[in-house]
Amino acid sequence: MSILGNAANTKGKILLIDDEAEVREVLRLHLESDKYNVIEAADGEEGVTLMKSGSNLLQVGLIICDIRMPKVNGIETIDYLKQNAPSIPVIVVTGYPDSDLAVSLLKKGVKDYLVKPIEKVKLLAKVAEVLASPQEFNYV
Numbered sequence: 001m002s003i004l005g006n007a008a009n010t011k012g013k014i015l016l017i018d019d020e021a022e023v024r025e026v027l028r029l030h031l032e033s034d035k036y037n038v039i040e041a042a043d044g045e046e047g048v049t050l051m052k053s054g055s056n057l058l059q060v061g062l063i064i065c066d067i068r069m070p071k072v073n074g075i076e077t078i079d080y081l082k083q084n085a086p087s088i089p090v091i092v093v094t095g096y097p098d099s100d101l102a103v104s105l106l107k108k109g110v111k112d113y114l115v116k117p118i119e120k121v122k123l124l125a126k127v128a129e130v131l132a133s134p135q136e137f138n139y140v
Contacts, residue, residue, distance in 0.1 A: 012061040012131060013037045017047035017077060018093065019069040023116065027064065027093070030120045031127065044072030048080055057085055062131055067094045067101070075105075082109055089130045093118060 014036050018024045021042070028038045039056065041047035047065065051057055063081060067074035078090055092105055095116040102113040111130045114123070 011035045011037075013039060013056070013059050014127070015039050015041065015047060015050060015056070015060045015063045017041040017044060017063065017069070017074070018066040019043050020066070023066070023093075027118070027123065030123050033120075034124050034127075036127070043069045044074060044077030044080075046071075047077055048072065051081065051085065060085075060088055062127060063088055063090045064127075065090055065092055067092060068096060078105065078108065078110065089133070091126060091130060 011034070014031055016024055016027055016031070016038050017040075018027070019042055024040050024042075028040060031038050039050055039060070041050050044065075047063075051060065065074050065077055065081075069077075072080075074092065074094075078092070081088065081090060086109070089111045090109070092102075092110050092113045093116055094113070097115045105113060111133075112126055114126065
């Protein structure tokens with residue numbers, strides 16, 4: 001299939017950042033089953049590098065990011081992404097729920113905070129909801 005054919009069969013590009021390979025695989029399979037194009041990063045550092053490469057900064061429509069990761073953690077990653085790509089929505093996924101952290105992330109502009117394990121239906125519904133919302137553009 002051609003590149004254009006592949007693009008026509010996908011709903012959009014999602015960057016998935018999580019240090020647990022099994023979690024990334026499950027989330028990727030869920031998203032791909034609903035025709036999303038998924039790029040994976042094993043930690044925040046790799047996620048930031050991927051966003052800087054090619055045209056990802058322009059083409060990624062959503063970022064799903066874990067919080068507790070080696071090298072560059074989720075908070076640092078989200079801070080960087082919100083500073084450099086403020087219009088791209090972010091959904092946080094974590095295995096360690098913390099209501100204070102959730103509130104602080106939502107104040108930073110994170111769209112939602114999901115606790116692992118995440119049911120496929122809930123994930124896909126939240127992704128569709130966030131992608132259907134108007135993007136917020138912050139011009140400096």
